[in-house]
Amino acid sequence: MAVETHIEVTDLRLAYGHREVIHGISFDVRRGEIFGIIGPAQSAKTSLLRCLNRTIDFTPDTHVSGSIKIDGQDVRKTGSVYALRRKIGMVAPLPVGLPLTIYDNVAFAPRCAGLTRRSALAPIVERCLRQAALWDEVKDRLNSLGTRLSGGQQQRLTIARALSHQPEVLCLDEFSIAIDPVTTMRIEDVLKELRREMTIILVTNLTQQARRLADRTMFLWNGDIVEIGTTDVIFGDRPKDRRTYDYVQGIFG
Ligand SMILES: Nc1ncnc2c1ncn2[C@@H]1O[C@H](COP(=O)(O)OP(=O)(O)OP(=O)(O)O)[C@@H](O)[C@H]1O
Numbered sequence: 001m002a003v004e005t006h007i008e009v010t011d012l013r014l015a016y017g018h019r020e021v022i023h024g025i026s027f028d029v030r031r032g033e034i035f036g037i038i039g040p041a042q043s044a045k046t047s048l049l050r051c052l053n054r055t056i057d058f059t060p061d062t063h064v065s066g067s068i069k070i071d072g073q074d075v076r077k078t079g080s081v082y083a084l085r086r087k088i089g090m091v092a093p094l095p096v097g098l099p100l101t102i103y104d105n106v107a108f109a110p111r112c113a114g115l116t117r118r119s120a121l122a123p124i125v126e127r128c129l130r131q132a133a134l135w136d137e138v139k140d141r142l143n144s145l146g147t148r149l150s151g152g153q154q155q156r157l158t159i160a161r162a163l164s165h166q167p168e169v170l171c172l173d174e175f176s177i178a179i180d181p182v183t184t185m186r187i188e189d190v191l192k193e194l195r196r197e198m199t200i201i202l203v204t205n206l207t208q209q210a211r212r213l214a215d216r217t218m219f220l221w222n223g224d225i226v227e228i229g230t231t232d233v234i235f236g237d238r239p240k241d242r243r244t245y246d247y248v249q250g251i252f253g
Pocket residue numbers: 016021039040041042043044045046047048059205
């Protein structure tokens with residue numbers, strides 16, 4: 001299969017006030033790959049994701065330069081920021097459930113987009129809950145509150161919600177930080193399935209998770225790219241940069 005660029009980042013810089021935290025980075029993400037991003041705390045992993053879907057715009061006094069293109073279209077020059085955010089599903093470290101029923105959590109975005117009929121919404125809700133490997137556990141209680149689910153179930157509900165507007169890119173920011181290893185493995189299996197349908201950007205503090213899932217991984221450190229490589233190189237005996245080896249081996253970070 002030919003390699004196709006889906007997201008192209010060129011000379012991206014980000015400053016909060018006078019403090020630059022992303023220092024002119026360039027990389028691309030290929031269509032249909034799982035692109036891992038690893039790096040110690042404060043490397044600007046979350047900030048990078050926020051530039052991608054432009055939620056960085058909510059923080060006052062931020063300065064962004066360079067470009068991020070999705071399918072050749074610059075996200076900062078796109079007509080509608082809502083159209084951009086529909087293209088990108090975002091899953092945060094802790095589940096952010098809406099105070100609604102399980103059904104309504106997943107139906108929320110499609111309803112905002114104008115779908116109101118149950119006959120149209122119900123199949124979407126079922127598809128997303130199945131994709132997030134939650135359907136079997138909740139299909140008999142779709143009308144109970146999402147907040148009554150366990151932490152791991154709520155995180156899968158968040159994924160279901162992120163899928164409800166059929167994003168072409170799914171970003172996950174340390175999704176497993178608050179869930180047990182068994183649920184983490186279940187979600188990892190979900191991601192392996194989803195990659196057939198979308199591009200996945202996986203920010204993780206668990207280097208072994210990137211090793212298990214990512215096609216290529218970027219090591220970000222203090223807002224600079226140390227190295228981008230395939231999983232065998234980054235996690236092998238001889239990555240290009242000694243710092244990658246030390247970080248992956250747990251010598252620092
Ligand atoms: N809203 C903000 N205002 C000012 N500075 C911020 C803001 N958000 C993040 N920063 C700074 O930007 C830098 C990168 O933070 P960011 O949260 O992107 O890193 P991270 O790699 O996601 O870290 P972690 O692994 O802890 O989640 C940090 O030095 C942080 O203090």
